[in-house]
Amino acid sequence: MPEVNIPAVIQNIPLQSYLILSTLLFVIGIIGVLTRRNAIIIFMSIELMLNAANLLLIAFSSYRSDPSAQVFVFFIMAVAAAEVAVGLAIIVMIYRNTRNTDIGFLNKLKW
């Protein structure tokens, strides 16, 4: 293991806390996705899950002084932004046509 140089601020909080926090965030996200019916809130929950993953990546990156995970985080943010742009556009179009964003109502995803 290479020499680890962890900033003091970060050292104040143990890695377990980051793990627990991101797990909590992720589970909240999952529950949001599974239980809510409004498409926009589902979207927000997905963002929450993404951020939980990002937090975990950053935490490990810092503790191990390995920057490559931080690069991943940038990628995830960029892709998430693009995804949100497309997804929101779709939701807006659906709303304009049906005046509704309830996923219980949007059951046309059949083959």
Next chain:
Amino acid sequence: MSASLLILIPLLPLAGFLINGIGFPNIPKGAVGIIGTLAVVASFALSVMTFNAFVTSGSQPFIVPLFDWITVGDLNIPFSFQVDQLSLLMLMIITGVGSLIHIYSIGYMHHDSGFGKFFAYLNLFLFFMLLLVLGSNYVIMFIGWEGVGLCSYLLIGFWNKNTSYNNAARKAFIMNRVGDLGFLLGIFTIIATFGSVEYSEVFSKAAAGFQVGDPVIITITLFLFVGAMGKSAQIPLYTWLPDAMAGPTPVSALIHAATMVTAGIYMVIRSNVLYSLAPSTLEIVGIIGGATALFAASIGLLQNDIKKVLAYSTVSQLGYMFMALGVMAYSASMFHVITHAFFKALLFLGAGSVIHAMSDEQDIRSMGGLRKKLPVTFITFFFGTWAISGIPPLAGFFSKDEILAHVFEHNKILWVIGVLGSIMTSFYMFRLLFLTFFGTFRGTHEQEHHLHESPASMTIPLIILAILSALGGFIGVPEALHGSHQLAQFMSPLYDLAKTANPAAFEHTSLSHSEEYMLMAISVAAALISAIAAYVMYVQKGAVPAPDSEEKSGLQRVVYNKYYVDELYDAVFVKPIKTLSNILYSFGEITIDLIIEAFTGLVNLIAKLLRKTQTGSTGEYVFAMVIGIVLILFWKLLL
């Protein structure tokens, strides 16, 4: 004689086939006839050149290798041609008679919409026939053998909008397959025994290493003879030939009288070494030949279709040829092949000319008195009848008499059968002649008005063939008549190996000249008497065969209906096989369908179940996805 010119002999008809076949129906009729005929005439010219070169260079047989063809293990089958006395004689017949029939067809088929197709098939037939006689081994012979069978099938069913013609074509094809099975088995046995199919190798090995009557040789010769029975229409495989008359008349003349049906004779003469070593096979060949000669002739007595009479006559004459083979009179058999090619082609073409004039009427009961309207056809047909009846000095007399003389030497009973057949031949041929050309016209008024002599393209071949029928016999004048029998002398080198293999069979047991004169006198008298009988019956008394509606007496009915052989075959072979195939068909239908339907049912069922999960609701999809992820994680991380 260079090899390249020899190769051209079969290739020219092939080229004619390709041009006319691919160009059909875009090539104008005039050009089709010229291309098709020129191809054959050119190969006739080349054959004559080859023949002359062969004779001037001292009659030495030679083999022209073309390319290595099949090499498997120790077996090597080259693609090569063999030029010797036998193949040259066959070449001359095929291309010579073939040329005349092509010229005739230009006139005869002129109004047919399938003119180009017809010439293409005829040329293809000649290609295969030439391959059959030129090949230097049994496998090439077999290619030609099958090829001519195919062309025969195509041409019998030439007018393929008529179902009964198609049935006739199928019958010919299937009956020939039965014979071909025998031929194939023969070839396989030859390969197993000699390790080669090259004539030269097989024959020298057979002559050197096998005793007379060796069971292997007998097996081989019997198998080969089954093939010959199919192709040359012998009992019991003869019923296809009369039906083959459904094809256009020039086809009957070329394929079903002059060339293809003699392929069986050619094959036996070619294999004379093997046959000379198998006396018991020869017995069978002779008996079947004699039986066929008599049987077919008796059917010919009561037929009323002009072409059917000639067809049964062909079967009967082929029987004579096999009878000659059976007593090892190979040259006599070949002699009859040659003269028969002339006069039977002539008779068929003459019949074609009559049919042409009668607007496609073939029933001799509706003809009569045609000799004034069709003088050329009448005279040439008369020569043909004269020749086939065996009345001197026309061709048929010499060849048939030679056969009968040889048969007499070996087997008196067979000779009696031969003479009986000869009496019948003479009777039914003169009956045909008298009913067609003498008396008064019995057809409709319209037909009478339409009667006309055929165009020159048809009459010229008739005249040439009539001359050949008249003079063809002089190539084989026997010693007894102060001739030298050039044909037998020419062909004698063919039997050198057979003579060393079985010298006893070739011992000179020649008849004395007085005996020969007596035999000739008997057969000529018999032929003349039955010709006179026919004259009395059909010209003096003016008898006309009764229409079909009239009841016939017992024996007459049986003969008229060809001894019910067709019906017998139908009951014994065709119907059971049809029933069996129907059963198998329905069995296949039921079982196979059940299996297939079980599978489709299963797939349908699964699909129905799976379709229920496709609700289209986003929430459920997401839930399924999460469950899936959890399961994968659970499995990967914890198990």
